[in-house]
Amino acid sequence: MSKFILWVLLILLLGKGEITSVAAAMTTCNALELSSCATAITSSGVPxxxxxxxxxxxxxxxxxxxxxxxxxxxxxxxxxxxKVATICGSPFPTC
Structure with missing residues (x-):
């Protein structure tokens, strides 16, 4: 039942344009998590x-x-x- 409530909440927030805030609140932001991308970001041609x-x-x-x-x-x-974000299918959000 709690998953249903979460989905309803997400749908309501999506209509208000607040989905990014909710997603960020549910994600532990840690830039070190992106360390596996360092080589691809700093070196051209490395997928x-x-x-x-x-x-x-x-x-x-x-x-x-x-x-x-x-x-x-x-x-x-x-x-x-x-470029890495695009290749990964995760384009940058509009900030």
Whole structure:
């Protein structure tokens, strides 16, 4: 029954455009989770690993938060990072 309530809540929030906030609240944001993507992001032509793609999808709700961090911004906002996200089927959210 609790899954049903969660789905109803998500549908209601989706209509209000608050789904990203809920997803981020349900995700533990930890930029270190993206360490498996480091080689693909920093080296042109290196494809992302399945682990990278999985972690990127998990951390997607946190990307806007990471973009606000001056230490992460350059890496997360790089053309290679966007390319990796696209290859993984997890495009960047609109922040």
């Amino acid at each position: 992302p690993s399945p682990t990278c793609c999985s972690k990127l999808k998990e951390q997607r709700p946190c990307l806007c938060q990471y973009l606000k961090d001056p230490n992460l911004q350059r890496l997360i906002n790089s053309p290679n990072a966007k």
